[in-house]
Amino acid sequence: MESSGCVGLMAVVAISSSVALVVHQFHKRLVADFMKKAELELGGGRIKRPKKKVTFAADVVEPSTDNKEYRRRRRRSNPEEEAVISMPV
Structure with a gap:
């Protein structure tokens, strides 16, 4: 008689703890969804957009080899443009 009461008690504990864990997980998910909606309504949560x-244009990108030669040629090709840029406004 005593062992059947013990088995019954263990069954009640197991079922009630399982129900408690399921309710706890459900509550966490419900609160998380509510917080996301509240943040979006208040403007605190921003939508992540891809970067x-x-x-760059082909004439802007420097080649990976011999950068000094490339810069020297670029400086000689547009001396008037550099003069206009360097003048104070």
């Missing part, structure tokens, strides 16, 4: 990729 924009920058591409």
